[in-house]
Amino acid sequence: MMVGSEPQMLLATFATALVSAALVYAWRHRVGTRPAAPPLRFDFTGLVLLAALAVGLWLYAEDQPHHLAMLVVTTAALLFVVGSVTDLFSLPRGLRAAAVAVAGGFLCYNGVCIQTVKLPFSTVFIHLGWAGPVITILWLMLCAALFARAGTMPSVASGVGALAGGTLYLVCLLQPRVTGEAARLLSLGLFAACIPEVIFGRLLALRGATAGAYTLGFVIGCITVVGALKNTALLVILLPLLIIGVPLFASIFTYAADLRRGWRAVAVAEHHQHLHQLLADQGYSYWQIVGILLGGTAYLCALALLLVWLIELTFVLKLLMVAVALVAGLVLFYILLRLLPRRQPSTGPAEVRLLGVRLHAVTMDEALQEAERFIREDRPHMIVTSDASTIVRAQDDPELRRIMNETDMVTPDGAGVVLAAKLLNLPVRARCSGCDMVAELCRVAARLGRSVYLLGAEPGVAELAARNLKRQVPGLEIAGVHHGYFSPEEEPAIVEEIRRAHPAVLFVALGIPRQEKWIRAHLDELGVPVCVGVGGSFDVISGRKKRAPLWMQRMGLEWLYRTIREPRRIGRLVALPRILWLTFMQLLKPPDHQQHSSRR
Numbered sequence: 201m202m203v204g205s206e207p208q209m210l211l212a213t214f215a216t217a218l219v220s221a222a223l224v225y226a227w228r229h230r231v232g233t234r235p236a237a238p239p240l241r242f243d244f245t246g247l248v249l250l251a252a253l254a255v256g257l258w259l260y261a262e263d264q265p266h267h268l269a270m271l272v273v274t275t276a277a278l279l280f281v282v283g284s285v286t287d288l289f290s291l292p293r294g295l296r297a298a299a300v301a302v303a304g305g306f307l308c309y310n311g312v313c314i315q316t317v318k319l320p321f322s323t324v325f326i327h328l329g330w331a332g333p334v335i336t337i338l339w340l341m342l343c344a345a346l347f348a349r350a351g352t353m354p355s356v357a358s359g360v361g362a363l364a365g366g367t368l369y370l371v372c373l374l375q376p377r378v379t380g381e382a383a384r385l386l387s388l389g390l391f392a393a394c395i396p397e398v399i400f401g402r403l404l405a406l407r408g409a410t411a412g413a414y415t416l417g418f419v420i421g422c423i424t425v426v427g428a429l430k431n432t433a434l435l436v437i438l439l440p441l442l443i444i445g446v447p448l449f450a451s452i453f454t455y456a457a458d459l460r461r462g463w464r465a466v467a468v469a470e471h472h473q474h475l476h477q478l479l480a481d482q483g484y485s486y487w488q489i490v491g492i493l494l495g496g497t498a499y500l501c502a503l504a505l506l507l508v509w510l511i512e513l514t515f516v517l518k519l520l521m522v523a524v525a526l527v528a529g530l531v532l533f534y535i536l537l538r539l540l541p542r543r544q545p546s547t548g549p550a551e552v553r554l555l556g557v558r559l560h561a562v563t564m565d566e567a568l569q570e571a572e573r574f575i576r577e578d579r580p581h582m583i584v585t586s587d588a589s590t591i592v593r594a595q596d597d598p599e600l601r602r603i604m605n606e607t608d609m610v611t612p613d614g615a616g617v618v619l620a621a622k623l624l625n626l627p628v629r630a631r632c633s634g635c636d637m638v639a640e641l642c643r644v645a646a647r648l649g650r651s652v653y654l655l656g657a658e659p660g661v662a663e664l665a666a667r668n669l670k671r672q673v674p675g676l677e678i679a680g681v682h683h684g685y686f687s688p689e690e691e692p693a694i695v696e697e698i699r700r701a702h703p704a705v706l707f708v709a710l711g712i713p714r715q716e717k718w719i720r721a722h723l724d725e726l727g728v729p730v731c732v733g734v735g736g737s738f739d740v741i742s743g744r745k746k747r748a749p750l751w752m753q754r755m756g757l758e759w760l761y762r763t764i765r766e767p768r769r770i771g772r773l774v775a776l777p778r779i780l781w782l783t784f785m786q787l788l789k790p791p792d793h794q795q796h797s798s799r800r
């Protein structure tokens with residue numbers, strides 16, 4: 201018999217799992233491509249797991265494989281056989297539950313049994329006596345059943361297995377006195393065996409077959425029984441699995457949402473949804489969901505390790521730590537969830553309400569298509585490019601708010617707006633920069649054989665901007681330019697000049713909110729199909745002011761660059777924390793008072 205070390209065992213287990221997973225996958229692929237291949241409901245991940253565990257333990261053995269560990273693996277193998285028969289012949293699930301009960305009884309008879317439990321966060325031990333075997337069997341049944349539930353997403357089941365295995369192994373290292381050798385070996389083996397399964401799991405488990413996940417749950421349950429790891433198990437196994445495997449948390453969430461709306465009778469079935477189904481419904485992909493669920497589990501594992509490491513801490517401090525970590529984790533989870541890109545239904549731009557202000561969830565292409573429609577209609581339309589400061593101003597400026605709520609299109613222009621919208625779960629995908637929109641609208645106008653007019657900025661700047669735009673957009677016709685420092689008396693003449701020129705697009709760069717109010721006041725007189733407020737864009741296009749480097753634009757840091765270049769703009773920075781604060785307050789309101797979205 202070979203003698204191995206733990207790293208060798210880890211490597212052997214991992215290699216066996218990888219090779220067997222690859223082999224099974226290759227074989228399944230061949231069989232699956234045969235036209236007459238019978239539909240097979242078999243969970244190969246269980247085979248991979250058991251083979252890897254057996255090889256790892258066997259190679260590690262000094263004299264003969266560790267007695268308790270091999271006992272667990274052998275029992276698990278028998279259970280896998282029963283589980284597979286249940287899957288293959290669609291037998292009642294109670295059969296495998298009974299098999300776990302028998303397997304648990306057998307293990308208890310052989311000394312794998314919970315005899316004492318330590319009260320969480322304390323040093324008080326309770327001796328279970330005759331209740332020990334009953335609790336052991338119930339615990340094993342619970343672990344197996346919960347993993348089987350998570351097994352409907354195989355990569356998630358094996359991912360939780362790998363994380364739990366890794367964490368339990370580290371706990372064994374940190375607390376060698378209270379954890380047994382069998383727990384150490386099994387958890388290390390489990391960790392190595394599950395990692396390849398995360399990748400192959402989806403390919404190996406056939407729909408509806410969860411015998412592998414069931415067996416995995418049984419093995420993890422056994423690890424916590426053979427080592428004194430029950431409190432850790434609560435955090436690293438039970439909590440994630442209750443969240444992932446049972447519709448309990450997702451259901452509580454939807455019930456709570458209903459309660460906040462004012463109770464109305466909703467069929468229980470409507471709420472009976474697993475977390476991964478909820479996420480899938482929201483447009484997240486399979487691997488995103490796997491990442492989200494495993495990320496949450498990894499967080500809980502880290503918390504469990506921290507608690508074991510700080511074992512000397514007092515009960516109250518530990519409890520406080522867990523409470524703070526769970527709340528912080530939930531907030532973090534929520535924010536990350538909202539920021540992740542996801543598939544949006546492609547039924548055209550949605551109109552959303554962000555902090556009481558209307559906004560169109562458009563990409564640049566969609567905004568341009570809409571603008572082209574306005575030009576073809578040849579009736580006056582107004583576009584507001586709305587950044588964080590516009591939305592914040594609109595809170596205190598009813599006139600600006602009214603203009604934005606009545607205008608033809610409000611585009612999301614700025615990282616702050618997109619961030620706030622994402623946090624509020626509004627379907628705003630990307631920013632649609634006003635500065636970029638100037639050149640793009642010029643392209644649309646040139647393609648349609650129409651002209652543009654530039655109004656605003658200091659004397660000379662609009663001329664320079666017009667020259668640069670003509671250079672960028674071949675065939676562009678400039679109907680006219682005028683600076684933005686005119687008196688009220690000069691206004692009628694300017695309006696008349698623009699009306700006569702009848703451009704397709706009028707860019708107005710007078711700053712927020714003056715440009716919006718000016719356009720609104722003169723829209724009908726002007727008769728221009730697209731009037732758009734573009735803030736400081738002429739200063740940038742003319743070359744008078746530099747735009748932030750591309751990487752800063754991509755990271756949504758353009759505001760920072762502009763503030764560094766023009767420190768007088770520092771007062772505007774208040775808009776960003778304010779919009780985030782308003783967003784946070786909005787999140788606390790009942791859903792019906794939050795923003796609605798509708799398709800155009």
Ligand code: UDP
Pocket residue numbers: 656657658683684685709710711712734735736737738739
């Ligand atoms: N501006 C103007 N007339 C005025 C005040 C400002 O034409 O009475 C111009 C100013 O020269 C600048 C633009 O309006 O080109 C406003 O730029 P800012 O960067 O402040 O735009 P915002 O941040 O408001 O979009």
